[in-house]
Amino acid sequence: MKILKFGGKSLANGKGLNQVTDIIAKRYFDNESIAVVVSARGNATNELLEILDLAQSGKPYERQFEEFVKYQTNNLEESLFNQEYATLAKLFEGVKLLGDYSEKIKDQIIAFGEVLSAKYITQTLNSKGLKAKYVDTRELIKTDANFGNAQPIDSISKKNVLKFFENKDEIHVVTGFIASTVNGETTTLGRNGSNYTASLLANYLDAEEFQNFTHVDGIYTANPELVSDAKKIEKLSFNEANELANFGTNILHAKTIIPLVEKNIPLRILNTFNPESAGTLITSEQTDEGIKSLSVLNNVSLLNLEGRGLLGKTGVDARIFRVMADNNISVSIISQGSSERGIGIVVNTDRASEALIGLEKEFENDFYTRDVNKITVDDNISVISIIGQDLSTFHKPYTALIRNKVVPILFNNTTTGRNISLVIKKQDLNRALNVIHGEIFGVTKKINIAVFGHGVVGGTLINQILISAKKIEERKDIKLNVFAIANSKKVLLKKDGNNENWREEISEKGIKYTITDVVNFAKENHLENLIAIDNTASKEFAQNYFELIENSFDLVSSNKVANTLSYDFYKKLRNTLDKNQKTYLYETNVGAGLPLIDTIKLLHLSGENITKIKGVFSGSLSFLFNHFSNEDKKFSEVLKEAISNGFTEPDPREDLCGNDVARKLLILARELDLQNEFDEISIENLIPESLRSLSTSEFLINLHELDDHYNKIKISQRQGNVLRYIGELSGDLQQDRGNLEVKLVSVPESSALGQLRGSDSIFEIYTESYGERPIVIQGAGAGASVTARGVFGDILRIADRG
Incomplete structure (x- = not known):
């Protein structure tokens, strides 16, 4: 014999009831010997308790009782349950008159959930031509008088069950959860009581298998309603199942398992709504060790x-x-x-x-x-x-x-x-x-990303992520989910991520926001592994870093501002990161996609004494002076070429003033724990005084005024030298401050700096160990694609950490 038990959700009106009767009918016509144990249908027990509490407090409960009767009767004749409904009505009325009830009365009332359920299923099966018999377990299972959590008296109960089940020709539809004392007083078996009833029957009858039908396919590695990636467990041992039961797995309960262990009866967790699934099998056989x-x-x-x-x-x-x-x-x-x-x-x-x-x-x-x-x-x-x-x-x-x-x-x-x-x-x-x-469980690790700023670099980054996401998931088991895309005015929020239509959608569906709105969206949707990307150039946005860090975001930034504000801000940001154990990566702040900052960090962390850093920090100015030094062209002509190629800002004075190079130099200085401020940097401004106050359009018209000045500098060089606009950090770098200079220099064409071509950047790192032979890092130092790829690399470094 097999014991089939059906839970309340399986027995709910609609699809559940149909599935249950179909499953039972199939077993019956396949000539399987079965007994069926049922829980109360739908939410019957809670509804009865709600009505009971209303009656106790003297409040009207008639409407709720009518709804209960209507649901439990469903499509059957109400007269089939007249006796049960009449008894319930009297009990509720008595509780209302007394204004109180005992655990004994409570057991009497909630027992009707199972009684009505078993009678309903019995009637339904018989109407379909099956031979079914209603079984009230109060006549079979005898317990102590601990109402609400009664304990069975095995010797009496087993004898009653064995005698009753001598006739196996019928489908016995048994009430779960309820029993009675030897004096016939109704008791209930406590939490998971219907499963306990089925387990006791399986034990007494030496059943072949206990099949517990629920609304899920079996036992999972986690509740699939809470964890979408949860996996079904094919097989468990009784010991493992007992641990799961002790620690709250709803389908199991320790007392349910014990009677099965005594007789070595397998327990199979099945899905009423997916009867083809093999479910989870629980036996006495030990499974491999590991987290279940x-x-x-x-x-x-x-x-x-x-x-x-x-x-x-x-x-x-x-x-x-x-x-x-x-x-x-x-x-x-x-x-x-x-x-x-x-x-x-x-x-x-x-x-x-x-x-x-x-x-x-x-x-x-x-x-x-x-x-x-x-x-x-x-x-x-x-x-x-x-x-x-x-x-x-x-x-x-x-x-x-x-x-x-x-x-x-x-x-x-x-x-x-x-x-x-x-x-x-x-x-x-x-x-x-x-x-x-x-x-x-090694399932795909989900990284939830909020991108702030979707200009040239930010937009390129978003598209790079969307294009690469599938391959990264296949190769690294990392799922990149861009849940937020924002500009200075609007944000587009999607729990399951944005797609390639994000530009149109942020324009049409974007909403006004604050950083707190993004933080709250992540909290409300339980998003884990959060990374915020700052692709703005905003000083104001850098102030948001603290709120993001304190709300579980790691940071990646191509925005240099946060690292070049006051030293007090710099230290406060680091302290906040340390306190919250968050990561802040900004490799693109200096060398775009070049591994410069990481190299300097590692050298400094290892105790290496860095004595000097110098190089061409700006890809725009690299292009400008590389071509001007090596070609017979006027300075204004090369500058116009750089502008037309998109190598400079719309107003090229933002590049020529030297502030961008100075910020990059300051970032490297602070990586060496130097406390320099921006205003301590010596900056050679490449714009003549007369051109600094002009409007952008006026400046662009008067570019020719730069030619005489730079031609004189060019021809005054030593033979074989070329011009380079460099940043240099020198002095005693073991102290609190170093010497920071941004300047135009003439260097031999045969030197590392002199051999630079195109728009590449180059950095020379001098250390005590390497002496006069510097570590040289060279490559593309500008461009939206290169910078975006560098930001992407920082994202993956955070995502891939253990």
Whole structure:
């Protein structure tokens, strides 16, 4: 015989009922020997409890009762259930008159959920030509008088079941959850009671298999309603299932598993709505070691007991557990330090107030002596249990949580070291589950990106990400999700990411925003692994970095401003990053796509004494002086060529003034822990005084006025030399400040600087170890595509970290 159990969602009106009858009919016509155990249909138990509470408080409940009757009757004749409805009406009326009810009355009332369900299924099966018989388990399973959570008396119950099931020709439709005392008083079997009923029947009848039909395909690595990437587990051992049950997996409960273990009866979790699925099979066979699943405990509260006077005292734990035992309160987790100064315990929320009152009474004298400072309750928590987690690898999910700004309140592990539970704030649950699941089960890691600024560089970057995303996911198991695209006025927000039509959509559907709006969108949608990209040139936007960092965003920036504001701002930003354990990458601030900043960081971190850095920092000015030095052209002609090629800003004076080179030089200085300010940099402005105050259009008309000045400089050079506009950092770089200069120099054409071509940048890094032979980094130092690719590289570096 096989025991088939159907849950409330499977038995709900509509598709569920049809599926259940089809499954039962197929087994019947295939000549399988089966017994069917049913839960209350739909949300019947909660509805009965709601009506009960209304009756107790003297409030009208008739409308709710009518809706209950209508739903439970569905398409059948109401007269079939006249006796049940009449009894319920009398019970509710009695509760209303008394203004109270006992656990015994409560059991009588909620038992009707299963009674109505079993009678409904029996009638439906018989109407389809099947031979079905209604079975009221109150006549079979006998329990103690612990109403609400009664314990079966096995010797009597087993005898009754075996005698009743001698006739196997019919489909027995059995009420789950309910039983009765030896005196015939209705009892219920507590949480997961219908599964327990089915498990007991399987045990008593030596069933071939217990098949538990639910609304999901089996046991998953996490709740698929919370984690979209959750995977179905094909097979579990009873020990693993028991751990899952203990730590909150709703489909299982420890007491359900025990009767099956005793007789080695397999349990299969199946989906009513997908009967072709093989589900999850649970047997006595051991499976491979490793993490199996993430379970969640909700509706729990954390009680904290704190007291300096408890330090070194013994027996505190015993007093706490005595209170819990006296009040029949189960403790799921306890955590404390090496002393008993602070103790946290997790209990069901509906018992938390009772536990608090009991503890306050127990430690009343300790309050007076000030040995106990306070006892508090926090209802805003959830518990995530990692089933099968080994402590040796726990740092991986824990570090991932910290990176995502989820800090566990406490954690606890079993003595086997194979299961770890984390108590977290309830609002962090979804994000925490997805972060841990992605880290543990090797599913695609989702990186959620907000791009601020979609000009030439920003727009190029967005398109690069969209084009490359699929290959990166296939190659690296990293899914790049651009959930926000913003300019200075509008933002386009999409939880599941923007597509190639983003330009049109931000124009048509973009909304006004503040940084807080983007932060709140990420929180509300439980987005993990957040990266904010600053492709603006805005000083004002740099002020937003702090809010982004404090709300779990890592930063990537092509905007040089944040690193060249005051040194106080620079240090405050670093301190905020350290405090929040976030990353800020800005490789493109100096050399576009060249690995310059990272190289200098590594050298400095290794203790290498960098003595000087110099180079051509600007791709625009590199192009200008490379061509002017080597070609027989006027300076204005080469400048016009640079402008037409898009190598300069629309007003080329922004390049010629030297401020951009100065900012880049300052960034490198600060990487060496120098405290220089921008106004300390010596900058040679390439624009003659007479041209500095003109409008852009006037300046462009008068470019020829530059020719005589630069021609004189060119012809006055030593033979074989060329002009280069460089930045140079020198002096004693072990002190607080260095010498920063931006200047036009004449260098031998045979030197590294002199051999520069096109719009390339070049950097010479002189160190104590390398002596007079510098480390040279050279390559494309400008261009939207190169810069965007450099920003993209920084994104992937953050995404790929362990």
